[in-house]
Amino acid sequence: MIKDAKLLAGFNDEQLKKESLDYATALRMLDAMWDEGCKLGVLPLKDPLDGIEVDIRIAKILNDV
Template sequence: MIPRNNPLLKEFEEGLDRTPVNYLENLRVFLLLLEEARSLGALPLKHPLEDIELDIRYARAINSVGTP
């Protein structure tokens, strides 16, 4: 964990872009990406629960790792 008073963290936070979010533009991009995924056959999923056991194993492994 990074201490809150770390100079590198402050420098990083100051460099973040703080422009307001344009909801309508983001929605337009999302809908275009959704349309593209559908045209490529990536969506809808043919078998949505396929490999769910593997996903559960990954989640358990990741969540079992403690933070220092």
């Protein structure tokens, strides 16, 4: 059980600062995730604009437009 949320948040912030990725590592991770998505059959999208209307409607609701 977390008793001091501020302490935990501070710890998490410090860990994120210490564990920053360099560009090459981030690019390797992106490539690996893309390859996994392709192997699973979810990437590349057959129709990238499929369902865009729903996304736009949700964005309008969230942004109070």
